[in-house]
Amino acid sequence: MKKTLLTSLGLTLLLSTSAGAAFAEDADSVPVAKESNLTSLLEYHEQEPNDSFEQANYYFIGDAVIGRLGVEGVPGVWEAYDVYKIKAFESQKAHFTIQGDRYSDSWLQMTVYDNTGSKMKRSRDGQYSLDVELEKGKEYYLAVEVFPGLQPGGHIFDYKVSSEAVR
Template sequence: MKKTLLASLGLTLMLSTSASVALAEEANPVPVAKESTLTSVLEYNEQEPNDSFEQANYFFIGDAVIGTLGKEVQGGWEAYDVFKIKAFRSNEVQFIIEGNKYPDSWMELTLYDSNGKRIKRSKNAQYSLNADLEKGKEYYLAVDVPGLQYGGNVFYYKISTEVIR
């Protein structure tokens, strides 16, 4: 009896969800190219603390994350953010960082492998980083500001990604 009731409820939920999606698509068609690489599917804020590989926030290719550097957060100085990435496909990915730009300082992106070995770093004042990610491997993406001083500039940023190939 319970199994029949649960199966019936599950089927009803699935059908109502499918119908809602179909109606929404019909009412608001979204033109998407067949080979489209949508960026920023989901946008969310970083969760503190994320100042080390052990505390890294998960970050998914295709999403966007908003963060802050250069201010006091939870009693600590916020000078470095780390995000953990798992590659579900082998792709060349471009990481793009947008945010505050000051003449005397800039944000850098650094990609590390799962053992903490640096793979690649963005160049001075270059607000993007391209990297080949291998399927099944984990990576860390760090955001920092070289020479960031306590009480100096505050950096608000957004990291997004684009699959290049």
């Protein structure tokens, strides 16, 4: 598991560094609006277990992750929420968007916590986006869960979380 995670992180850093360098070379010749809607550099699937702060998958602003809630993971345990760990490499506002299933009685919500586990901001009333200020050098957690709660054997939620820095 650790070897897979380190390999994934290494690949992520390599790709983002390469893409960033290529983008920087072209930056002089291509005007970019202050609020850019560039697509994600990397899209990947969550790695289980990621059901707590201690088990959180790493997530980088600008990437996209695909996950699933409402299925049985370990026998008898239902996947009720997923957690992602974010490191802020610069102070910025991050805009998170979640695409996924929505039912008349339940939907997905996102919550951002600081590194102490204190809730900072939560999406409300079925909103599928969330803006939050991140401070350079700090770590944060993004939790994806079903609201008002998940019933074993109930709905299955497939989702995709993406993000971008808003300047």
